[in-house]
Amino acid sequence: MKKLSLVLFLLFIVPLYTIPAIAVDFASEFDGSWTYECYDAPYPYHEGAVLIVSKEKETLVTITLKNGQSVSGKNVAIKDGNLSFDVYVEGSVVKTVLEKKGAQLTGKVNTPEGIMTLVIKKKDNA
Structure with missing residues (x-):
């Protein structure tokens, strides 16, 4: 009976403590200073x-x-390794979804003018 209790404890309780750690690891993958390019967007929104x-x-x-x-x-x-957020630009919501691929983030922005491709590259710390 003690073995069954231990197994149940390990199966149900331990994962509850590891889930927040996994979420933090995903978040830390996105941390830092980046530059972005979205050349479908009008000036001054196309880079920054x-x-x-x-x-x-x-x-x-x-x-x-x-x-x-x-x-x-x-x-x-x-969520699921993707970073999503909204920004408000000139009174409109711009929805962004990014996926980390190596040293850059790629994704789409959904704007009132349509869906545009966004590429974000990690800045060199040197």
Whole structure:
């Protein structure tokens, strides 16, 4: 009976403690300073910088446009290894979904003008 109790404990309780650790690992994969290119977007939205910071179960996204204007990501979520967030630009919601592929993030942005391809590259720290 003790062995059965131990097995049940390991099967049901231990995974509950490891799930948050896995979520944090996904979040930390996206952390850092990045540059983005979306040449389908109009100036000044076609390129700029992205800062992603994970802290205390929350991921913050800040986008700085080529003209220096900054916008913060809303509804930031990391699910199935993808980073998604919304930004509000000129009164419209722009939905973004990104997947990490090596040293860059690739994905789509859904804008009022249509769906556009977005490429984000990690900045060199040197």
